[in-house]
Amino acid sequence: MRGEWHARDVRGLLDALARGEVTPAVLVEHFLERIAEHDPALNCFVTRTAEEARRRAARPLAGALAGIPLAHKDIFCTAGVRTTCASRMLSDFVPPYDATVVRRLDEAGAIVLGKTNMDEFAMGSSNETSVFGPVRNPWDPERVPGGSSGGSAAAVAAGLVPAASGTDTGGSVRQPAAFCGLSGLKPTYGRLSRYGMIAFASSLDQAGFLARTAEDLARLLVVTAGADARDATSSPEAVVDYPAALEAPIRGRTIGVVKEFRDAGLDPRVARLADEALAVLERCGARLVDVSLPRLGLAVPIYYILAPAECSANLARYDGVRYGHRAHDVASLEELYARSRGEGFGPEVKRRIMIGTYVLSHGYYDAYYLKAERARALLQKDFLRVLAEVDVLAGPTTPTVAFRIGEKNDDPLTMYLNDIYTNAVNLAGLPALSIPMGFVDGLPAGLQLIGAPFAEAPLLSVAHRYQQATEWHRARPPRFA
Amino acid sequence: MSLSDEDVRRMARLARLALDDGEVTRFGDELGRILAFVDALRVAVLEEAPAALSGPWARTPFLRDDRVEEAGHPELYQAQAPESRDGYYLVPRVIEP
Amino acid sequence: MWDTVIGLEVHVQLLTESKLFSPTSTRFGAPPNTQAGLVDLGFPGTLPVPNRAAVRMAVAFGLAVGGRIAVRSRFARKSYFYPDLPKGYQISQYDEPIVVGGAIAIGVGEGVKTVPLVRAHLEEDAGKSLHDLYPGRTALDLNRAGIPLLEIVSSPSLASPEEAVAYLKELHTLVCYLGICDGNMQEGSLRCDANVSLRPSPEAPLGTRTEIKNLNSFRFLEQALTYEIRRQAEVLEAGGTVAQETRLYDPDRRETRPMRSKEEAEDYRYFPDPDLLPLVVDETLRAEAQAMLPELPRARAERFVRAYGLEPYAAGVLTSSRPLADYYEAVASAVSGKGKDSARTAAHWVMGDLLGALNRQGIGIEACPLAPTRLAALVLRVEDGTLSGPKAKEVFEALWAGTEEVDALIERLGARQINDREALLELVDRILDAHPRQRQDYLAGKDKLLGFFVGQAVKASGGRANPQELGALFRERLGR
Known part of the structure; x- marks a missing residue:
């Protein structure tokens, strides 16, 4: 009889494994079958690693996640397995090494089933900039799953894997989590090593996870967090036993309701869901406090100066010399550079490289980059001031639910504004997560919770309490049930 | 507002991106609109900002001890290279001044 | 301009x-x-x-x-x-x-x-x-x-x-x-x-x-x-x-x-x-x-002038590289206080024969095969009169080429300087007897011939006779 393992969360699978109800090999086969059956309709996977997964499942595994199938966003380097960043530039790139996040999950006993689709170089909010084509939202295949970690989100939502890694530079874990009805965590900047995670914007990038529950996120976080000698920006801050901290009482915690999260552009139906979610938290014993972040409106402009600036330098290494795409029949070095890069990058990546080049170029640096850096420091100060008074900030993750594929392709700006509630968190380096808070016309919406630096434990425990009081996170897209 | 073709080509040249004429026109328009949008910041009046970011950035950085722990592996690494020979990476000859 | x-x-x-x-x-x-x-x-x-x-x-x-x-x-x-x-x-x-x-x-x-x-x-x-x-x-x-x-x-x-x-x-x-x-x-x-x-x-x-x-x-x-x-x-x-x-x-x-x-x-x-x-x-x-800062060249050269009585020029040469200065300082500290000019003699040997030998073989001071303590032993034997100039050079070459210690080399090479008055007088008499014409010329006022006599005596002794002593003894014998 065919198992219903895909209906379980990580915690449920670990329990079943521990009781001997299932083996890693059975789980691997089950999820590989799910992928084979459903992925053609969704386009979540860029590369499948079925054989490696089977071999690994056949060996004894130890660790906190022993036997749990996972998928990695195709931005994490995997030794010997193609890592593309969903770009033509890296379509044949096989890294000779593992990212630290990948290695730590391997050491925890997880089994990788494949690499997931994404926006090219993580630049996008809809998974439409991938060279492999868009990913479809399991709740409505005509809609986007969000991005840039869209493949990971859709794969977990459709039950193709119980959890997956993602990266979040301006909302790329939280927004797809919200659009796909999942729990998604972006830890504090520096909580997880960035080593082996292909850079988009170094001061904003942070690895994260997509799973069904906050509890699963805690289990993924505890085995991956912590300093790494290969990433000078990784933090030496002590790693907390996040799963153990989940049951901390919510009573007495204060939750800051950010006024600016209800600005124009917020779908009133999403606003209503956020109000209901806050009411649930209040009933659980949390105290709600109104707070204001007056400079929040500057976050998107700051973000779209700093992120492209960093990306323009980070992507300079793709020059067709040591790896990656090289144009054919070039007569000179200059032609090699310009054509390899012109052919290798898609329009959104080029657009951001161009903006970044512009704001760093002679005569514009002070007006754009320097000003943005200053504004960022002020914005961060605002956040830290508010977070000194409350435990957690709350609001909707996105202004709307998932939009239609192609809907926002005409104007990059409308796409950028979709990340209005998430960008600021990366600028301030704070931990944040998105959890399901209900539906608008059958499409999931997410509640964003934001914490103080390295306060992942209280953040996860508030989310966990909410999920003990609600059922939204148990909802599954009907056609992938 | 739109960025001039000349500006677009100058940026493309600095970033070593070959653009066709259509892309130049399209980017001129799009970049112009994006820059007009971020101008909200350029004109914003800001008080004195902290000298540096705090939170996760507020700490003495980690420095590595001076030890050799890794070698080059030209054969392995150059398996990824479009063109290599005898352990060297190759590119079209650079004309030296 | x-x-x-x-x-x-x-x-x-x-x-x-x-x-x-x-x-x-x-x-x-x-x-x-x-x-x-x-x-x-x-x-x-x-x-x-x-x-x-x-x-x-x-x-x-x-x-x-x-x-x-x-x-x-x-x-x-x-x-x-x-x-x-x-x-x-x-x-x-x-x-x-x-x-x-x-x-x-x-x-x-x-x-x-x-x-x-x-x-x-x-x-x-x-x-x-x-x-x-x-x-x-x-x-x-x-x-x-x-x-x-x-x-x-x-x-x-x-x-x-x-x-x-x-x-x-x-x-x-x-x-x-x-x-x-x-x-x-x-x-x-x-x-x-x-x-x-x-x-x-x-x-x-x-x-x-x-x-x-x-x-x-x-x-x-x-x-x-x-x-x-x-x-x-x-x-x-x-x-x-x-x-x-x-x-x-x-x-x-x-x-x-x-x-x-x-x-x-x-x-x-x-x-x-x-x-x-x-x-x-x-x-x-x-x-x-701070802890890795050595004494810097200028300060060290000034100290060499002060502590070892070196000429500024010599101090400059010897502090031109840290290994050279370290080498010199090792020799100088081993000999200083043993003889009035020992540190200067040490400078003379380091800058002269030692650098010459290194140059000849094309090696740097860092790779110098001659330990400073061995060169210091040679310097002391020059200072205490055991070795004459020419014999000291001979001993240096042997010291450079081999592993024998200075005193053993002096004995083996018979290089010990003759300072004994009786032995030197015998030598003086032998030379005067062999050159009666020069003796007469000298007595007639040709002072320059004193150098000739000393040279002959040193040569006859195989380079071992102390030339200063010989000069005094010739004058004594010749009465002027």
Whole structure:
């Protein structure tokens, strides 16, 4: 009889494994079958690693996640397995090494089933900039799953894997989590090593996870967090036993309701869901406090100066010399550079490289980059001031639910504004997560919770309490049930 | 507002991106609109900002001890290279001044 | 006549085991790309992690030149495309360098001139492009990519090629002394760019400058500057203007030539490297750097004059490199207090026979096969009169070539100086008997013949007779 393992969360699978109800090999086969059956309709996977997964499942595994199938966003380097960043530039790139996040999950006993689709170089909010084509939202295949970690989100939502890694530079874990009805965590900047995670914007990038529950996120976080000698920006801050901290009482915690999260552009139906979610938290014993972040409106402009600036330098290494795409029949070095890069990058990546080049170029640096850096420091100060008074900030993750594929392709700006509630968190380096808070016309919406630096434990425990009081996170897209 | 073709080509040249004429026109328009949008910041009046970011950035950085722990592996690494020979990476000859 | 203004930018390769931001080796001369690791190659996903030793060396330099050590400095990205620059940007320091100010004193004529420094900053080196290996291709060896450099920028206050060379030599000695650079200019461990401009008088504003790249020997620096100053003077005297440009020196034709003019001015798009937190030099790191500071050459030379009674010239020679000064000091401390001139005699032997022998064999003082204690034993035997000058040279050669100790060698070679009055008198009589005519001439007033007698006696003794004693005894025997 065919198992219903895909209906379980990580915690449920670990329990079943521990009781001997299932083996890693059975789980691997089950999820590989799910992928084979459903992925053609969704386009979540860029590369499948079925054989490696089977071999690994056949060996004894130890660790906190022993036997749990996972998928990695195709931005994490995997030794010997193609890592593309969903770009033509890296379509044949096989890294000779593992990212630290990948290695730590391997050491925890997880089994990788494949690499997931994404926006090219993580630049996008809809998974439409991938060279492999868009990913479809399991709740409505005509809609986007969000991005840039869209493949990971859709794969977990459709039950193709119980959890997956993602990266979040301006909302790329939280927004797809919200659009796909999942729990998604972006830890504090520096909580997880960035080593082996292909850079988009170094001061904003942070690895994260997509799973069904906050509890699963805690289990993924505890085995991956912590300093790494290969990433000078990784933090030496002590790693907390996040799963153990989940049951901390919510009573007495204060939750800051950010006024600016209800600005124009917020779908009133999403606003209503956020109000209901806050009411649930209040009933659980949390105290709600109104707070204001007056400079929040500057976050998107700051973000779209700093992120492209960093990306323009980070992507300079793709020059067709040591790896990656090289144009054919070039007569000179200059032609090699310009054509390899012109052919290798898609329009959104080029657009951001161009903006970044512009704001760093002679005569514009002070007006754009320097000003943005200053504004960022002020914005961060605002956040830290508010977070000194409350435990957690709350609001909707996105202004709307998932939009239609192609809907926002005409104007990059409308796409950028979709990340209005998430960008600021990366600028301030704070931990944040998105959890399901209900539906608008059958499409999931997410509640964003934001914490103080390295306060992942209280953040996860508030989310966990909410999920003990609600059922939204148990909802599954009907056609992938 | 739109960025001039000349500006677009100058940026493309600095970033070593070959653009066709259509892309130049399209980017001129799009970049112009994006820059007009971020101008909200350029004109914003800001008080004195902290000298540096705090939170996760507020700490003495980690420095590595001076030890050799890794070698080059030209054969392995150059398996990824479009063109290599005898352990060297190759590119079209650079004309030296 | 024109007033010449020269400033130097010197890239000093720091003597670390591993690279500035990665744990791969900095050893020179390895096969291509065998020392280019994932970080050095700019592989996607890799990140720089700064090397503590490189930072410590930069701080030590800053302390040695009396510069201000920035408690907080920043690495920045300098963006440009070139195939030997794997990431498309160089990690350097821009507006927040680790060392600001400081000065280096150079000898000018009889006096001393203080050359203020603008700054010193850390940056990574690029790889090497080889244009002649394969037809139509440029080959890239990225072993050098990521090697730590300290770029030291002088103020534009050098007034002549001679001063520029003196400055570079002083800097060379200093960084070698500090143990932060091996000083090997052939291997590119110290590389120099020069900025030159002329103006009608020292009061006039600075003229337009040209930058001459890659002057990698003292001689080329001097030749290139001499040429460039003359060239600029000719341009100005013909009523022209000097173009601000970068030039290259061609040692074969002994001239500077402009580098191919660029279509556009460089726009390096510097910004703080987000992969690296601000660099913090805390008290611990500063103390570590302080602890590695040796006594610096000038101070040491002055001490040699004071403590060992050396001439300033000799003290200068002996402190020109740290290993030489260490060697001399080991000999001098073993002999000092044993004989009135022992430390000076030691200097004489180190600068003379020892350096001569090293030169002959083409080895440096660091690899000297003769231990300072053995040379000190020889010096003591010269000082106490056991060895005469010629015999001492003979013993030195044997000492250099073998493993026998000085006293054993003296016995084996029969080199002991004859100081015994009776034995010497016998010798004196023998020589006088053998040269009756010279004896008469001497007595008749030909004083110069005393040297002849002494020479004959020394020769007859096989070089062992003490010449001072012999002179006295001849005079005594001859009655004048």
